[in-house]
Structures are given as structure tokens and as C-alpha cells.
Amino acid sequence: MEQLALRLSPKPRGGRGGARKGAGRPAIVGSESHRRRTRVSPDVPLHVTLRVAEGVWNLRAERCFAPIRRALAGAQRAAAFRVVHYSVQGNHLHLVVEADDHASFVFGLRSLTVRLARSLNRVMGRKGRVLAGRTHARALRTPTEVRNVLRYVLLNRTRHLGGEPIVDECSTGPWFADWHSLKGPVPRAGPPAPERVDSVPKTWLLRVGYRRAR
Numbered sequence: 001m002e003q004l005a006l007r008l009s010p011k012p013r014g015g016r017g018g019a020r021k022g023a024g025r026p027a028i029v030g031s032e033s034h035r036r037r038t039r040v041s042p043d044v045p046l047h048v049t050l051r052v053a054e055g056v057w058n059l060r061a062e063r064c065f066a067p068i069r070r071a072l073a074g075a076q077r078a079a080a081f082r083v084v085h086y087s088v089q090g091n092h093l094h095l096v097v098e099a100d101d102h103a104s105f106v107f108g109l110r111s112l113t114v115r116l117a118r119s120l121n122r123v124m125g126r127k128g129r130v131l132a133g134r135t136h137a138r139a140l141r142t143p144t145e146v147r148n149v150l151r152y153v154l155l156n157r158t159r160h161l162g163g164e165p166i167v168d169e170c171s172t173g174p175w176f177a178d179w180h181s182l183k184g185p186v187p188r189a190g191p192p193a194p195e196r197v198d199s200v201p202k203t204w205l206l207r208v209g210y211r212r213a214r
Helices: 062-075 102-124 143-154 156-161
Strands: 046-051 081-088 092-099 136-139
Touching: 046 102, 062 081, 062 102, 081 102, 081 143, 092 102, 092 143, 143 156
Parallel strands: none
Antiparallel strands: 046 092, 046 136, 081 092
């Protein structure tokens, strides 16, 4: 008896099955990737980045920034999810948030993204997708990580434009009074800031821990 070798077709018959472009469950705006799900702890803040889709207006324009502030204020009314710092740029937002647990983080972030989408679509007079792709979130577990992210987020406008550091009115920079602890350039005062919508930090890392960074 002779054992016959099976020849496997490089492509599934009929064009079905196998790995192919576009296969699988579509991404959900405001959700995290299951492969890279961030572990959430009440003692650990997170750095979240939200990017908008093509065609969305400049987020820093007052017609967009005003509803963004209202969305930030409304999404963190529940004490279990808090936006401590934010920086709004032309096509993306940086957030430093706290959450009591993973469920509170997912619910709070989803609430925020829904409010953002509805508000911006209302301003632009359109329907459809506002945020691009999945949310990127990273846990900040050490004083050094927190200090570096605070410097990155609060001075993000200067990072994009270059030149002399200036306090960004589209961020929580106008209310941050501890620039020397960030071990970086101290920005000069910028334009008047609008109404404040951030939350008081509860984690040790965001209250005092970043001052002990190496």
C-alpha cells in the first residue's frame, strides 16, 4: 500500500473561509482591542488618545471646542470615571483619565465618545463616523511614566508647532501650577482659557507621585 500526499489548495474553494481582508467582526469606535486590553486599576491613571476621521473639522476651532468641553464635562459626572487632564489638537485628543475598574473605564470612555460624535456631527450638520479606528489606551504605573505623559500632553501643541513653549488654552495647562516638577521647559502664559471641565485627581501618582520621578 502507498500513502498518498494531500495537496492543499492555496486558496479556499469558492472564495470562502480562510484569512482575507475585511474578515472578522468590525471594529467598534470607542472600544479597545482584545489583544491589547489595558488592565485598569483604581490606583493607576491611563493615557488615552482619540483620533478623528477624515473630513471632521478642526477640533480647536471654537465651534468644535465648545461642544467638546461639554462632552468632557458630561461624560465624567459619574465619579467612577474622571478626565484629569486633556489636550485638544486639530485632529486628535489626548486624555489622562482615572477609573475605579475596567467596567467603569469602558463605560465612561464609551459615554464620552458617543457624546463627542453626536455633538460634532450636530455642529457639522452631518451623520456618520467621527472617531477613526480603535481607542489607544496605556496604563501609567510609575512616577516617571506619569511625569513624562503630563509633559507630553500639556505641551502637545508646542510639540506639533515648535517654537517657544506656551500654555495651551485647549488643554488643562492653564490650571496646572507645577511645571517645575515636570523637569522640562516652563511655558509662558497663553490666551485666556475657557471654563474648566477637568476633575481633581484621586490617584497618588497624579496628585504627588510624578514629583518623585527619577
